Amino acid sequence: MKKLLALLLLSPLVVSEELEYPVELTCELGASIIYFNLDNEDNSMTVIHNPFMAAIKNKKYKLKRVEIKQDTIGITKWIGGNPHLYTINRFNLKIDERSLGYVGQCIKGFKEYTEKKI
DSSP states (O other): OHHHHHHHHHHHHHHOOOOOSOEEEEEEETTEEEEEEEOSSSOEEEEEOOGGGGGGTTEEEEOOEEEEOSSEEEEEEEETTEEEEEEEETTTOEEEETTTTEEEEEEESOOOOOSOOO
């Protein structure tokens, strides 16, 4: 019984995987490119290249609500009175923006965009 209790107490330590900070992600989401910088104290996101949201183009935002779970990272940011709810899958780095229905892909690090595709 003592071994089972000890195993149950230690299992959350084995199952939960800690993030190594800082977490730098480049996410392509619809026409937007979003840079997430998560460093456990001063989280931020920068939105660039979105022709539909010209008011927030190339703007950096502080993130106050970042929820890190075992298999997802949840980010909530209010922009212009509207909530933007991002969920990033920690296994495949897919991202979705639940309030507008956009789906995209993230990569580790900050990618530079210098060459136009067309």
